[in-house]
Amino acid sequence: MFKKILIANRGEIALRVIRTCREMGIKTVAVYSTADADSLHVRFADEAVCIGPPPSNLSYLKMSNIIAAAEITNADAIHPGYGFLSENAKFSKICEEHGIKFIGASAEMIEKMGDKATAKATMKAAGVPCVPGSDGILESFEQAKKVAKEIGYPVMMKATAGGGGKGMRAIWKEDELQKAWESARQEAAAAFGNDGMYMEKLIEEPRHIEIQVVGDQYGKACHLSERDCSIQRRHQKLTEETPSPFMTQELRDKMGEAAVKAAEYINYEGAGTIEFLVDKHRNFYFMEMNTRIQVEHPITEQVVDYDLIREQILVASGVPISGKNYYPQLHSIECRINAEDPYNDFRPSPGKITVLHAPGGHGVRLDTHVYAGYTIPPNYDSMIAKLITTAQTREEAINKMKRALDEFVIEGIKTTIPFHRQLMENPDYVAGNYTTKFMEDFKMEEIKE
Template sequence: MFSKVLIANRGEIALRILRACKELGIQTVAVHSTADANAMHVRLADESVCIGPPPARDSYLNIPSIMAACEITGADAVHPGYGFLSENARFAQILAEHNVTFIGPTARHIEIMGDKIEAKNTARELGIPVVPGSDGAVTSEADAKRIAADIGYPVLIKAASGGGGRGMKVAKSEAEIGHALANARSEAKAAFGDDAVYIEKYLAKPRHIEIQVLGDGKGKAVHLGDRDCSLQRRHQKVWEEANSPALTPEQRAEIGDVCAKAMQKLQYAGAGTIEFLYEDGEFYFIEMNTRLQVEHPVTERITNLDIVYEQIRIAAGEPLSVTQEEITFWGHAIEVRINAENAETFAPSPGKITHYHPAGGVGVRIDSGVYQGYVIPPYYDSLIGKLIVHGRNRPECLQRLRRALDEFIVDGIQTTLPLFQRLVNEPDIIAGNYDIHWLEKYLAKKDAA
């Protein structure tokens, strides 16, 4: 096992990793920008190192500074959390060259799944169902029109690199292909430095279903069930639940088995998430995230497994702690992402938290690094915490979420708590009847009213 882990992240996920390390008896190193000097994970870590000024490119994305922090503190492993350098193959390779363990998959697997075209081709080879589309990058309007005609309109033009909805354009007819292709390539180049795009069939009303997997890197892998992440705004998830209300136990087991066997073939190491669009009983691979997901707590609640604990053990060369037969799913869990944003306009709301009273009680978990008097900096993602609730079934879980949302108090800044107080009482949400477009349509109706 490792003696000292450097946590190359910030906010709630840095604190989450720190807690897992402490329970494993591992010393911790927090790195931080000058803006995060008073962050909770910095206060609780055994050691801390300032790695630069507030801009992420000068601190949390500054590989030389992080490597220097590893050398100064003697850290023998780095946990990247999510975002920042978590899916940076070069970072993983540099760590390996300096005999520091990257708590995650190999650099090669990060590279494969980081390129959406290669990831799709690899998924197909591994027996994972994929969305019909181009086999590689599309560079000309003529090729785009030919491929779109073959698979049928509407089509989605997507950036080969990156994610988060950037570099994605829909073309509903041949007349829209040229404009959509040019815009997608331009946006992809600006966001990711790579203008490669590909084409997929556009699904009208899909759900976003993902399968959590764990692999030991030696040919053994398991799945931890599914999560439904269909409630999204601008391709960003806001509400996640496990298990999906749209799947039967048989469908869940079948797609989970497909994913676990694929990871066995790939000899994947660590935690990963295989994401699908799901429509009319069919699953279509869209990407694989080779890191910890923001929404991992809902899976932890229904499986009673600590995914970060598993990540660390696997990276240390230890075997999986459970077999597939030992993994059971109990109850239902929902996570909502609480952002420092106006609940109506979604404008960022940095500033000082003057009063903070998180929800509590049976079945309630809060993953957050904030506290009363903490100042939300304006430089980073607006996520300030996650509210996770668990119940014996979905109705009980929804009722517990209502109660927890009413208890949760954050004063001094604006948050998205009021949005979730509305959503939890919407008939479609209560019925589990929603897709990836539902939330944006709901918000558009409110704006029109």
């Protein structure tokens, strides 16, 4: 087992990893930029190393600084969390070259699954259902036109190196194609330094449902059922739940089986997520694989009583998995609390938290790194907390979430708490009747005193 793990991340996920390490008797090293000197992950770790100024490219993305921090503290493993370098094949390889275990997928695995066009080809070979579309990257506009005609409009143009909705365009008819092709490529080149595009059939009324998998070093994988992540704004998830209100046991078995098949086909090691689009007829199609821990992993932990970070560490140290699949025994919902103003088009709201009162009680979990007096820097993602409620039924989990949101007080900045409070009252959400298009028609109501 590892003696010391460096966490190459910040905020709530860094704190989350530190907590499990402490329970396992493993020493921890926090890394931080100068903007994060007062963050709780820095205080809770056994050691902390400053790795640079606030910009991510000079700190959390600077591989040489992180490797140097691991070497001077004698860390024998690095946990990358999510985001930053968690799906960076080069970083995984550098860790291996320096004799430091990367707690995540190998460089080869990330390369196979990180590039969406390659991932799709791999999944097709594994026999996992994929959305009809181009075979790999489109070579020209003429080819794009031809593929669109073959699969039929509407189609979706996607950047192969994409993420966060950048370089994506929905095209409903042929005369929209040229403009979409040019603007998507420009956006992708600016965001990822790669303007490669591929095309898929646009799935109408889709739900975004992902399956959590864990694979060990011996070619064995298991699944921990699904999470429904369909409530999104600009392709960023806002809330997630498990089990999905749309799921049937038959569909869960089929999707679980496909996800395990996918993981075992590539000999996947670690915790990963196979993301699917599910249409209104409950046909499912592979979308992408995230070769890391997900932001929304706590809801899975709550319904199957399983510490996913602990499992990541055990698998990385060579412990085999049991191989059995896990099914939800309870219902769990996660609301991402962001420092954003939901009344002002979700504009970021960094600044100092003057008052904070955290909710509590049975079935309430709060993952956060903030506290009263903490200043949220403007340099990073705006998520400051994850509020998770767990109960016997979906209705109880929603009622618990309403109560917890009412108790959750954050002053000094704007947050998305009022949005989530309204969402929990929305008739379509309460009925479980939502797709990835839900937010297009959602309007914030004025605050009632």
